Amino acid sequence: MTITSPQGAPIFVILPDAQEVRGRLHARRQVNDGWLYQVGNLVWQNGTNGSAEPAEQRVWVSPAHARPVPGVSYEHVPTHRLSATDLPSPERLPAWTLQYLPHRPGHPGATLLHVVGCTPSDRTLTREEALAALRQPRTAACIECDAARSLTPEQRQTDQNRQTQQQRDDESPQDTNPSETPP
Incomplete structure (x- = not known):
């Protein structure tokens, strides 16, 4: 650096x-x-x-x-x-960008997610795009800007909700009557 x-x-x-x-x-x-x-x-x-x-x-x-x-x-x-008080509503503000870090000998390439303004970029991401990017391999939220705090907790909550729903689906009784067709 x-x-x-x-x-x-x-x-x-x-x-x-x-x-x-x-x-x-x-x-x-x-x-x-x-x-x-x-x-x-x-x-x-x-x-x-x-x-x-x-x-x-x-x-x-x-x-x-x-x-x-x-x-x-x-x-x-x-x-x-x-x-x-000056910030626009969160619905209107696409506030994240991606920085692609090139492959170096001994280190695979990676992607960092930033809050807009941490590093210059010409494309901004919506919250959904930023969360999807964080789920990709070798992608992390920048710890120097608000990206880590603004998205990581929501990502955990989204993943927890998905895991809870999967557990509910796994625990629900399955109808084993072969004569009935599923809805």
Whole structure:
């Protein structure tokens, strides 16, 4: 893992003409319909005596315009969450994303489930999609964001309900009269 510096964390920024350049992630801000990322890119500006000087241009972009750099930790990037009163209703908020970790020698590939904003992603998941993803092999909920707390208890409850129903089905008396057809 790369430790981030006070100047921001490296991130790929997708420009309007689809070019992908390396920039810096300075902050994350939750908004009613997801997250915004404050990214900075170095550009040239007019300097003194007609010279060109480097300057950083900062702008807030959606997750579709930022992509994480593999191996970089974003845990130190300032993150501003909405207060509980500002959050939209849970029914409207698809709030999870997947991060695919590549196969390395001695380590199989894996998938991490995150709350939107933990790592940049261009696709969000509904609660049902997130729960289904967690049931897949080598998939885990991120322990650094709310994904572990927001979905793992519900997944356990869903699995417990399914197990209880299976036990009820197993314990129910079976009709052994072969002359009757099942409904």
